[in-house]
Amino acid sequence: MEKYGEEREERKEKEAILPPLPYAEKGKVIMRFAPNPNGPATLGSARGMIVNGEYAKIYDGKLVLRFDDTDPRTKRPMLEAYEWYIEDLAWLGYRADEVVYASKRISVYYEHVEKLIEMGHAYACLCKKDEFKRYRDSGIECPHRNLPPEESLDIWEKMLGGEFEEGEAVIRIKTDMKHKDPAIRDWVAFRIIFESHPLVGDKYIVYPTLDFESAIEDHLHGITHIIRGKDLIDSERRQKYIYKYFGWEYPVTKHWGRIKIHEFGKLSTSSIKKEIEKGTFTGWDDPRVPTLRALRRRGFESEAIKKFFLSLGVGENDISVSMKNLYAENRKLIDEKANRYFFVESPVLIEISGVEGVEGKNNIKLPLNPVKGGFRTLKASNRVYISENDLKRFEEGNVIRLKEFCNIRLIDKRNLEFKFAGWKIEGAKKGKNIIHWLPVEDSMDCVVLAPERDHSGKVERAVVNEVGKVVQFERFAFCRIEGVARNESSEVRAVYTHP
RNA sequence: GCUCCGGUGGUGUAGCCCGGCCAAUCAUACGGGACUCUCGAUUCCGUGACCCGGGUUCAAAUCCCGGCCGGAGCACCA
Incomplete structure (x- = not known):
């Protein structure tokens, strides 16, 4: 009997909680979040921040924020994005115990690859790209694979010295050219890129690939658990060779599937970038963009975003979710905080005959907030705006x-003629005729x-006191008041949150 | 094509490892009622799922095999 009661108590505050992490010990867990700062954090990045950050918190562990910025060309880092990532991480409520910039640690990777070459576990390959692809596809070792380490080292020095052009030489990690998965066979660890890096300039011309850099850093930082998208699932298989050669222990891994948001479709960082350049979007904070x-x-x-992602868990199947779920989480948080105001979209000015001076009413008090109470006032005027959308629904006599x-x-829809018809709500109470x-x-x-299209209209003057806050425009949507234009029109600018 | 991975209501998710207590959890969505001077909130009721086919077993969402469907990797991207 008692037990029954307890269970009922616990039921009501059920938080979305992550399942236990395998082999995790309190105080010893070190997680990492490793983005490429080639653009600001998106909803997808948020998943990485939240899941990894949350596990670090749950286990009193540490969180490493590492920028995997080792390709200055194809995935060129954006200078501002480094700082933005740190801000966004903080916004979500996580603090990085350490911030690592891969591009600043390239010499560390050089040291490691040199060791591997010396040990005979890596080699300098002079095959052309498609030439090697043929070897790989047929499972045959390329002619450079068994070069003596000294010769590979010699080529490596020449690569660093700028004696090769791009594409002429790479360093490969020896795995197994007969590995049943071609994706694993002798992968590239370093390649030549003559391109200035946004962070380190022209310091290097030989850059490590993600697989190499990540493998080394995860070990060096003592990462115990890696949780990332399943697109990187093969990375693990590739990187494990390095771990084997060095006698290191690979972190415990977990992967999540692809996530597609109904409302945003296939917007990727690079496609958003393109649209911004074209002018389709106003910037990285355009309300139509999932950053x-x-x-x-x-x-x-941020709490809503957090709950949203925690509710998705870390399953490996691909999912397609609607923003409506996020809206629902957010609404729970802002509904009681947001003050209420009227925003009339596509306003139509109407004149009401017979209102003036009636019973001395000058101002109308309207409730400001459903929880905190308070009120706002509007003039009891005979000239008011109503929304065109509402007007359309009524007929003469209504x-x-x-x-x-x-x-x-x-009275007369064509001439927008209205007549005062009483103060009391009574008859109007039921139905959809309260506007x-x-x-x-x-x-x-x-x-x-707004995400789909911008809405223009009229709003209560009082919202100027709500700049920076989220309010609810009654019968419209929740919106954040962004600011008031300084020009003579002093137009209020708001951003659509959600219905 | 090769190699992996996954398939629970409309959408997510729990359960699957260690078969029975699962006529399957929770959220969201949807339908209907109540309440509220918002198309918001609250509240009540309802709809709705174990991909298919075999097998093992007294018993299968859970284990095995096959099929189908979806996805990822096969880059000198991350």
Whole structure:
């Protein structure tokens, strides 16, 4: 009997919680999050930050933020993005115990590859790309594979000395040319790239590949667990050769599948970049883009994003989720905080005959917040804006309730003629005829930047006190008030959060 | 093509390792009612799933085999 009661108590505060991490010991876990800063963090990056960060927290462990920025060309790092990643990580509530920039540690990787060459576990390969591909596909060792280490080392020195052109020489890790998975066979660890690096300039012309750099760094930083996308699942198989050669122990790994967000489709960092350059998007924080910066701008709470990802878990199957789930999480957090205001989209100015001076009403009090209480006031005017969308729904003779204000009767739709029809709500209470409105005297222009299209209309003057905050435009959506233009129109700019 | 991985309601997810307590959890979505001077919140009720076919077993969502479907890797990208 008692047990039953306890169970019921626990049921109500059920938090999305990550399953236990295999072989994890409290205080000894070291996780890492390793992005390429070729653009700002996206929703996808958030998953990496949250899952890894959360496990580090759960086990009182450490979190290493490592920038895998070793390709200055194909995945060229963006200078500002380094700092943005740190900001976004902090926003989500995680702190990196250590921040590592791979591009600044290239000499460390040189030392390791030299050792491997000396040991005969890596070699300098002079095959052309497609030439090697043929060897790999047919499982035959290339002629350079069994070069004596001294010769490989010699070529390596020449690579570093700039005596080779791009593509003429690479360093490969010996695995097994007969490995049943061709993807594993003698992979490239270093290649020549004549391109200035945004962070380290022209210091290097020989760069390590992700597989090599990552393998070395994970060991050097004592990473105990790696959780990443399953696109990197083969990395593990490749990197394990290095671990074997050095006698190191490979971290415990876990992978998540591909995630597709219905609303954003296949937007990748590089495609967003292209659209920004073309001018389709205004920037990395354009509300139409799935970056964390954009979501923050829209007024999402990091806690909602966190819960959203924790609820997805770390399964290996590919998923396709809707932003509606994120909206639901966010709504739970902001509904009670957001103050209520009226925003009239596509405003139509109407005149109501017979309101003025009635019973001495000058101002109308409207509730400001459903939990905190408070109120805002609007002038009891006979000239008000209502939304075109609402107007369309009514016919002549209909009685419409202007929320918290009065009832009006539509007399002549064509000439927008309305007549005062009483103060009491009574008859209007049921149904869809309660609408929001704005007195001309208290309204300002407003534009709402939204994912599908921008909305323009009129908003209550009082929102100027809500800059930076998320409010709810009643019967419209939650929006974040971004600012007020300084020009004579003093237009309010808001960003759409979600319905 | 080769190599891996995965398939639980519309969408996610728990359960699968250690078969029975699963006529399958939770969230979200959807439908309907109540409440509220918001198309928000709250509340009540409801709809809805173990990919298919064999096998093992007293018993299978759970184990085995085959098929189908989906995805990833096969880059001098990350």
